[in-house]
Amino acid sequence: MSILPPTVENIRLAGEAIRQGKLVVIPTETVYGLAADATNRQAVESIFNAKGRPQDNPLIVHIGESKWLEDLAVDVPEYARRLAGEFWPGPLTLVLPKLPHVLDEVTAGLDSVAVRMPNDEVAIRVIREANVPIAAPSANKFMAVSPTRVEHIDPEIERSVEMILDGGPCWYGVESTVIECLGDHPLLLRPGGLSRGKIEEVLGTPLNNADQNLKRSPGQYPKHYAPRTPVRLVARLGIDDAGITYHSPLNSNQVHMSASEPEKFARWLYNALHVLDERNVPEILIETPPETPEWEVIWDRLRKASSS
Numbered sequence: 279m280s281i282l283p284p285t286v287e288n289i290r291l292a293g294e295a296i297r298q299g300k301l302v303v304i305p306t307e308t309v310y311g312l313a314a315d316a317t318n319r320q321a322v323e324s325i326f327n328a329k330g331r332p333q334d335n336p337l338i339v340h341i342g343e344s345k346w347l348e349d350l351a352v353d354v355p356e357y358a359r360r361l362a363g364e365f366w367p368g369p370l371t372l373v374l375p376k377l378p379h380v381l382d383e384v385t386a387g388l389d390s391v392a393v394r395m396p397n398d399e400v401a402i403r404v405i406r407e408a409n410v411p412i413a414a415p416s417a418n419k420f421m422a423v424s425p426t427r428v429e430h431i432d433p434e435i436e437r438s439v440e441m442i443l444d445g446g447p448c449w450y451g452v453e454s455t456v457i458e459c460l461g462d463h464p465l466l467l468r469p470g471g472l473s474r475g476k477i478e479e480v481l482g483t484p485l486n487n488a489d490q491n492l493k494r495s496p497g498q499y500p501k502h503y504a505p506r507t508p509v510r511l512v513a514r515l516g517i518d519d520a521g522i523t524y525h526s527p528l529n530s531n532q533v534h535m536s537a538s539e540p541e542k543f544a545r546w547l548y549n550a551l552h553v554l555d556e557r558n559v560p561e562i563l564i565e566t567p568p569e570t571p572e573w574e575v576i577w578d579r580l581r582k583a584s585s586s
């Protein structure tokens with residue numbers, strides 16, 4: 279395995295490796311993805327092995343052109359077409375009724391498939407080079423924090439892939455927003471890089487949450503996105519605490535973030551968790567962020583990271 283810059287030649291090699299059924303780590307605008315050919319059963323199985331992820335947890339299929347959707351999904355609702363038209367390429371995943379040939383290994387046996395078209399230039403070029411739809415979960419071990427830079431990638435993941443393409447820090451820093459598009463109205467399955475506000479603007483109606491019911495979106499476990507070190511939310515860090523603060527840091531294990539820029543906070547959150555996790559501190563404390571809607575995705579990830 280090697281960490282390589284995303285040159286034209288390395289992107290070509292990445293596409294070729296994927297076509298040959300191998301795993302490649304690619305940057306996306308949300309988090310790094312562990313990519314394999316979504317039409318190759320064995321390649322998809324190797325994703326689950328590399329992550330230590332249970333088989334009942336379906337994967338997102340990444341496409342290189344909007345028209346590839348027609349090869350994966352049927353009965354695409356009009357509102358889903360509108361959302362794709364507005365936000366693809368970008369951090370939006372649509373769960374749609376699947377065509378029969380989409381592998382059960384990808385969808386965990388569900389009748390639906392999750393699809394997204396990323397807007398990271400390296401990701402798009404690798405997908406087009408491979409010329410197959412690409413299954414890619416976040417490139418972390420099961421339940422761990424997603425990598426937003428190559429330095430965060432677990433050595434076990436490194437060992438199981440053909441190559442890692444280094445695209446630098448991910449722009450959004452949190453995973454895509456996942457929307458179920460199976461009924462008359464869309465339902466939010468997972469908040470993510472694309473805010474509810476932007477989606478509601480296009481829909482012209484409020485976006486309801488799906489039931490927090492594991493059957494509906496397998497893989498949405500209460501504890502998830504968690505570092506090895508326990509995480510706890512607090513009002514204010516003390517002089518000896520390690521963690522994330524909105525005030526002046528009181529020691530070198532305190533990371534300063536802004537309480538007025540939720541997008542920036544999201545971009546740096548996983549990096550802060552990865553860095554603090556390496557410091558051998560007993561606990562990571564995070565000052566509670568504002569309660570306003572723009573902080574929804576951050577609250578979701580903080581709740582999961584701090585759930586025991």
Ligand code: TXA
Nearest residue numbers: 308310311336337390391392415416453454495496497
């Ligand atoms: O930003 C992202 O979405 C990243 C990058 C690499 O694209 N990928 C990612 O994948 O976060 P993963 O596997 O960590 O999360 C996929 C989520 C899970 O919560 C899973 O339950 C949901 O998508 N999902 C996938 N297929 C589904 C389906 N058919 N029905 C309901 N939920 C589904």
Ligand code: MG
Nearest residue numbers: 415416417424
């Ligand atoms: Mg994940």
